[in-house]
Amino acid sequence: MDYKNLIVEKSDKICKISFNRPKALNALNTEVLEELDKLLDEIEKDDETFVVVFTGEGKAFVAGADIGEMKDKNLIEGKKFAQLGHKVFRKIELLEKPVIAAVNGYALGGGCELAMSCDIRIAGEKAKFGQPEVGLGITPGFGGTQRLSRLVGSAKAKELIFTADTISAQEAEKIGLVNKVVSQEELIRETMNMANKIATKGQVAVRFSKNAINRGIETDIDTALDIEINLFGMCFATEDQKEGMKAFTEKRKAEFKNK
Ligand code: DAK
Numbered sequence: 001m002d003y004k005n006l007i008v009e010k011s012d013k014i015c016k017i018s019f020n021r022p023k024a025l026n027a028l029n030t031e032v033l034e035e036l037d038k039l040l041d042e043i044e045k046d047d048e049t050f051v052v053v054f055t056g057e058g059k060a061f062v063a064g065a066d067i068g069e070m071k072d073k074n075l076i077e078g079k080k081f082a083q084l085g086h087k088v089f090r091k092i093e094l095l096e097k098p099v100i101a102a103v104n105g106y107a108l109g110g111g112c113e114l115a116m117s118c119d120i121r122i123a124g125e126k127a128k129f130g131q132p133e134v135g136l137g138i139t140p141g142f143g144g145t146q147r148l149s150r151l152v153g154s155a156k157a158k159e160l161i162f163t164a165d166t167i168s169a170q171e172a173e174k175i176g177l178v179n180k181v182v183s184q185e186e187l188i189r190e191t192m193n194m195a196n197k198i199a200t201k202g203q204v205a206v207r208f209s210k211n212a213i214n215r216g217i218e219t220d221i222d223t224a225l226d227i228e229i230n231l232f233g234m235c236f237a238t239e240d241q242k243e244g245m246k247a248f249t250e251k252r253k254a255e256f257k258n259k
Helices: 030-045 075-094 110-117 144-152 154-163 169-174 187-199 203-216 221-235 239-249
Strands: 006-011 014-019 051-056 060-062 099-103 106-108 120-124 128-130 166-168 180-182
Touching (some): 006 030, 014 030, 014 060, 014 187, 030 075, 075 110, 099 110, 120 169, 144 154, 180 187, 203 221, 203 239
Parallel strands (some): 014 051, 051 099, 060 106, 099 120, 106 128, 120 180
Antiparallel strands (some): 006 014
């Protein structure tokens, strides 16, 4: 399927998705969110995609929800927009396959929230992060109050949200909002290297690990450990576990079938 606002490139088991509304700094409108919703369904079913990478065309990753579209919405329309955004962001978070955000520039408001829905964030040195919503008279609306506090702790999340400050990539790394900062030139290469590394591992185990971390973090430690025990046990019903351990004892590289 062709997408108007997204550039989709698939190679070597990696699907790279670039937001492509550079004139509006890749702001998220209904059309972009609907395209993303469809694309995520396609990716979930695509056996040739193991890892997803998000990035942005131009100087922004995503500069937030589209203020131009939002400003005239009434209550019903606002609610519909919110439901669509939440559905898409949760779909990213719960996608079986790992998702990496290569944050090339502004990640503000809904853009920062989108990056936080991804599993891993790598930032270019010029990237900027922030939740500027209170300056527009709204609260963060695509999960920012919840995901930011889970990532960086409630005190830092409150500081960033209450002040609407924009922070640098370096500051974002310091507080744990991004995994690492690299030069702008190296951003895509470094991100692809990490994606490639993940794509060569046993994908059932990678996906089980994502599932265990996501579900476990929301619950008490005993329930969380039970989740791990069950998924660990299920690995022993896979061909990958047999092959992975056999390859180790035979001192060769495992050839996973991902089943
Ligand atoms: N929406 C629409 N257009 C945007 C935009 C945005 N978020 N951000 C930038 N643009 C547009 C600008 O209007 C401008 O368009 P033209 O004037 O050229 O037509 C173009 O992109 C270039 O922007 P600038 O000229 O402003 O570029 P600068 O380099 O000078 O500044 C900037 C870059 C990122 C600092 C600045 O553009 C900026 O402050 N942008 C707004 C950032 C922001 O406030 N983002 C948060 C948006 S609020 C909800 C759930 C979630 C949300 C809302 C509701 N529900 C539950 C209902 C989320 C809200 C948000 O994300």
